[in-house]
Every structure is written in structure tokens, then in C-alpha cells.
Amino acid sequence: MAVLVTGGAGYIGTHTVVQLIEQGEKVIVLDNLCNSSRDVFSRIEKICGVLPTFIEGDIRNRECLDKIFSASSIDSVIHFAGLKAVGESSQIPLDYYQNNVCGTLILCEAMAAAGVKKLIFSSSATVYGEDAPVPYEENMPRGKTSNPYGASKAMVEQVLTDLCASDPEWSVALLRYFNPIGAHPTGLIGEDPKGIPNNLMPFISQVAVGKRKELSIFGDDYPTEDGTCERDYLHVMDLADGHVSALSSLDENGVHIYNLGTGNGLSVLEMVKTFMRITGVDVPYTFADRREGDLPAFWADASKAEKELGWRATRTLDDMMEDTWRWQSNNPNGYEG
Numbered sequence: 001m002a003v004l005v006t007g008g009a010g011y012i013g014t015h016t017v018v019q020l021i022e023q024g025e026k027v028i029v030l031d032n033l034c035n036s037s038r039d040v041f042s043r044i045e046k047i048c049g050v051l052p053t054f055i056e057g058d059i060r061n062r063e064c065l066d067k068i069f070s071a072s073s074i075d076s077v078i079h080f081a082g083l084k085a086v087g088e089s090s091q092i093p094l095d096y097y098q099n100n101v102c103g104t105l106i107l108c109e110a111m112a113a114a115g116v117k118k119l120i121f122s123s124s125a126t127v128y129g130e131d132a133p134v135p136y137e138e139n140m141p142r143g144k145t146s147n148p149y150g151a152s153k154a155m156v157e158q159v160l161t162d163l164c165a166s167d168p169e170w171s172v173a174l175l176r177y178f179n180p181i182g183a184h185p186t187g188l189i190g191e192d193p194k195g196i197p198n199n200l201m202p203f204i205s206q207v208a209v210g211k212r213k214e215l216s217i218f219g220d221d222y223p224t225e226d227g228t229c230e231r232d233y234l235h236v237m238d239l240a241d242g243h244v245s246a247l248s249s250l251d252e253n254g255v256h257i258y259n260l261g262t263g264n265g266l267s268v269l270e271m272v273k274t275f276m277r278i279t280g281v282d283v284p285y286t287f288a289d290r291r292e293g294d295l296p297a298f299w300a301d302a303s304k305a306e307k308e309l310g311w312r313a314t315r316t317l318d319d320m321m322e323d324t325w326r327w328q329s330n331n332p333n334g335y336e337g
């Protein structure tokens with residue numbers, strides 16, 4: 001039996017594919033490469049000695065999905081495919097709803113037709129909304145999201161919850177990620193954003209490697225210890241392991257919701273300073289205005305995943321910094337060399 005990984009050529013997908021292969025799983029990747037590169041596969045092969053099956057295609061292409069499900073015996077699906085830039089989602093909301101919501105509907109229809117009813121979905125801490133108290137706990141209701149990206153994640157969570165209620169054969173894990181950073185310790189795979197990075201760590205590491213002049217820190221007057229935003233950063237390898245652990249939760253039917261985070265909030269300024277300390281490389285920064293929609297501080301209550309899945313983030317902040325820097329300095333232009 002194989003695991004179908006949609007979006008498996010992307011940042012979190014590649015790391016998860018590696019960990020699945022290392023656990024002896026057979027993996028099939030479906031990705032349209034709209035935000036990734038075909039080069040990831042030779043890198044994955046270098047790391048684990050196995051080349052996963054890759055199908056270039058779109059989750060919205062029902063014919064393509066039907067072919068995949070009929071050609072291989074697939075047991076479960078890990079669904080990463082989607083668009084993820086929060087700011088862009090306000091400019092092109094239809095693309096976000098089309099890709100993230102319609103894409104998931106089509107995927108679920110194809111799964112149901114093929115009798116494959118085990119799904120892990122990439123959700124996000126953003127579904128807790130603007131007013132939730134910290135730390136976020138899984139039993140809190142979904143809140144008001146401030147952008148179409150967040151709304152698309154909340155909608156898909158609702159769709160999958162309704163699907164499980166309608167058909168008890170489905171089992172779905174909604175994994176709410178906090179802020180994944182870092183890279184595989186070999187430095188062979190990592191985060192390779194197209195254009196200007198939206199996230200903090202790729203921005204820091206691109207400044208460090210000389211690709212960008214300086215880092216803008218959005219807001220220095222938040223009600224936090226040093227005035228900059230606080231987030232729950234976790235190593236992408238821990239996040240990948242979380243998916244391997246969550247596969248076991250699918251043996252029980254119904255919806256399973258897990259926060260995947262460390263349970264600690266760290267400020268943007270602490271992140272920049274730690275990166276400089278660990279790498280010895282200077283990262284010039286300036287303060288800019290707050291960015292619309294950014295919340296001051298949030299982090300996970302990560303105890304449910306530990307209790308029920310036996311999963312806990314174990315890599316340290318120093319590991320996250322070292323691995324980010326190894327990836328970025330070995331691949332200054334990402335997968336393009």
C-alpha cells in the first residue's frame with residue numbers, strides 16, 4: 001500500500017516524503033510544481049536512496065486523480081497541495097479558494113470514488129482566528145480569519161468535518177501547523193520560496209547569504225517583551241515526523257485535530273539574534289510599520305499530540321538555525337544552484 005502525497009515537492013512535503021520513506025512507506029507524489037522544482041526528487045533520492053514516484057499533475061484534475069487511484073493501491077493521502085501566501089490571498093482570493101477549497105473537494109470526491117478514506121490535511125494555526133487566547137488548544141472554536149488564505153483552511157476543516165459526520169468510514173487528521181523553519185540536516189532540501197520571501201527565516205537567511213540587503217522587521221511596538229511579534233517556530237523535520245505519527249491516528253475513524261508546535265513563543269528579534277550567534281553572520285535589519293493582519297503573539301498547546309500520538313518537537317532552536325544556514329549557504333539560489 002502506498003501513501004499519496006499531494007504537494008509533496010514543496011517545502012514541508014519534501015521533508016515528510018523523506019521521513020515516510022525512511023519509515024519504509026511507499027510514496028507517490030502528485031504536484032503541479034507551481035511553487036516547487038522537479039530537482040527535489042534527485043535530492044530526496046540522495047538522502048534516502050529511493051526515488052519516490054512522481055506524477056506532475058493538479059489536484060483539481062479529476063481524471064488525473066482517478067488514474068492515480070486506479071493504477072496504484074493507495075491506503076491514505078497526505079494533502080499538502082495548496083497556495084499559502086497570506087498577503088497574495090487578499091489580492092487573488094478566487095485563486096486561493098479555487099486551489100485550496102475546490103481542489104480539496106475534487107480530491108475528496110476522487111478518494112471516495114476509489115474507496116480511499118484516510119486523509120491528513122495541512123491546516124494552520126491561523127484557523128484559531130484573531131481573538132483566541134494563547135496558548136491555542138484544539139478544543140477552541142475556529143475564529144474569525146483575517147484573510148482568504150486563513151478562510152480557505154477553515155472552510156476545508158469544516159468540509160472534512162461534515163464529510164466524516166456523513167460517512168463513518170472516513171478518518172481525517174486536521175494538523176494545525178505553527179511556524180515550520182529549518183531544513184534537512186544534510187542541507188540537500190530546504191525552503192526555496194519564489195520571489196520575495198513571505199516568511200521570516202528564508203528572509204533572514206537570504207540577507208545572510210547576500211541575496212537581499214537587509215531584513216525589515218514589521219512592527220516594534222507590539223505588546224510583547226521586546227515589541228516584536230512572537231511565534232511558535234518548530235523544525236520542519238519535527239513537523240514531518242508529526243505526519244508519520246498522525247498516520248497511525250487514522251486507524252480510528254472520525255476527525256482528529258492536532259496542534260503541531262513546540263508550545264513556546266519566540267520573538268522576531270530573538271530569532272534574528274540567535275541566527276547571528278549560531279552562524280556568526282551579520283544580518284542587518286531595520287524596523288518597518290506593522291503588517292496588516294499580523295497578530296502580536298501566539299503559540300500552541302502541544303500536549304494533545306504528545307498524549308495521543310506520542311509526538312513532540314525535539315529539535316532545538318540552535319538545530320533550526322544551523323540547518324537553515326547549511327541549506328541556504330550550500331544552495332544560495334535554492335534548487336537552481
Ligand SMILES: NC(=O)c1ccc[n+]([C@@H]2O[C@H](COP(=O)([O-])OP(=O)(O)OC[C@H]3O[C@@H](n4cnc5c(N)ncnc54)[C@H](O)[C@@H]3O)[C@@H](O)[C@H]2O)c1
Pocket residue numbers: 006007008009010011012013030031032033034035036057058059060079080081082083084099103122123124125177178179180
Ligand atoms: N509553511 C508554512 O508556514 C505553513 C503553515 C501552515 C500551513 N501550511 C500549509 O502546508 C501546506 C504545505 O506548505 P509548504 O510550506 O510546503 O508550501 P509549498 O508551496 O512549498 O508546497 C505546496 C506544494 O503544493 C503544490 N501545489 C499547489 N497547488 C497545487 C495543485 N492545485 N495541484 C498540485 N500541486 C499543487 C506546489 O507546487 C508546492 O509544491 C500548504 O497547504 C500550506 O498552506 C504551511
